[in-house]
Amino acid sequence: MLRFKTFSILSSAMMVLLLIMVVSLLWGQYPIDFHTFMGYLEFKLLGGSGNDTYTLLDNIILQIRLPRVLLAILIGSSLAVSGAAFQAMFVNPLVSPGILGVLAGASFGAALGMLISEQWYVVQLLAFIFGFVAVGVAVLIGGMVSNSRSTIMLVLGGVISGSLFTALLSVIKYMADPYSTLPAIVYWLMGSLTMADLHGVLIVSIPMILSILGMVALSKYFDLLSLGDEEAKALGVNVPLIRFLAIVLATLASSLSVVMAGMIGWVGLIIPHIIRMAVGPSHRLLIPLSAIVGAIFLLLADTVSRLALSVEIPIGILTSLIGIPVFIIVLKNARAAWN
């Protein structure tokens, strides 16, 4: 019964995601009708005689729209799942990759990488390392002031950690070449999916998907860890191992999202909350559903902004504009459960 419910919720969410994906591939400055799309799909999958339209579609779909769609899905998933994982790990419904300073740390790391190296993997590695350092700083500060499991202290620790790395990021910006590197850094940090290219997306998708799957695999332990360390240990959970794995995976997934598209805030905070309100807090459903709904949210936001507005608004700005009011509503509704 429980399994059937889980399965049907996840598969319906997946259908919605697929539908939005198709819509997003078809609509845009150059609309493609469904019939042409199916023909193109048949041509791509089964071969056959192509024509000039298909060459044009290759350009529009494969080169422009598909990378962007895939990136939105990957990043939405990564951020939402990481947020849910961080909330369980720290037994704290108010944390997220953004609030813990991971996004700021990863931004600093990635900017540092852009400054000192041309190599893509250096940028990714530094983003991950400083994302991880940023969580460490947040936890240290949160724990230094109070030993107990304090929700607010960890949030404040994250605020301090985030500010620290934002300041360090400003140093990098100050040192960057104002005509080339600086504008690149600034525009990238605003959070944008426009720079996606298929090759880059496919490369980064491997560690991202592995991190998400890893967190889904660990999800049954997240329920136990949210009871507190001692209770989880007494029930037989290897708490240090699970916590370490989960923090590494969540940091990796959210840091890579920063490398690919800059700082996209709020997704990691609001999506798990909305899902918890809808289907309950059990992480065996919450984590995989966060992955799908996070993807739906970001893809939808990107598609709508692409269609509705003549100018491109960086997606990071858009998610903040949507996320803040949603979070205020969530806060109001969920306050009772936290006390």
Add this chain to the structure above:
Amino acid sequence: MELNPIITVNDLHFSYPKQSVLEGVDFTLNHGEIVSLLGPNGCGKSTLIRLILKLIHPNQGEIWLDNKTINRYSHREIAKHIAYIPQYNNVPFNYSVLEMVMMGRVAKHGFFAAPSAKDKEVAHESLHRIGIDDLAQRPFGQLSGGQKQMVLLARALTQQVNTFIMDEPVSGLDYGNQIRLLKLISQLSTQGYTFLKTTHYPDHALMVSSRVVVMNGGKIIANGKPEEVITSSMIRDVYGIDADLISHNRHTWCIPTFNKGIV
């Protein structure tokens, strides 16, 4: 009755950086017993329990569980021998009672295995044994203190072990629920379960214990049958108040004495 030790503690010492908590504790828990750990706040009761569960590590001394030192057990293996029932506290995420109870099964699974239909069956059966089937779909956070404690006891049953360790099981419960919980412990004990529980109430120790261990200042100062250990002089030494021990209906009750109004 032949004594069959489950847990044996030898010369256990534990201290925090600035404070010594346990100073040489020897203790045994035998099969079929209900042992009440009695003592004032800060005497080291909870510390002893946490050491036995390997939640903290001793500075000196040894803990044996079924003839193996506890250092050779993982938490998972300990959970296959002992079920721990903590004082209920608030969980930030509002799990249903059934979800909460099923968490007791985690030590039985493979690392990545999902809970099975059997786990669910065991959970329902445990709820039934405690008599709280009707709570299964309720959110844990919205239960009363007594109900929460019953749910944690049901969760312990799903671990399918014979030894239960309870930390202040009745704290925060109203009078009726306190007595109901003690009855439940005594019922389960007749079904072959062994209990080690800490308590603040000499009365409760007299009511439901086969043995009472009194701790004070990090040491065990008395250990034996409830009626023999809980005496007026022990109460005065440990708690600093006067109390009379009165026998009624083949049962001993501990009643504090009030000489000049409220003590």
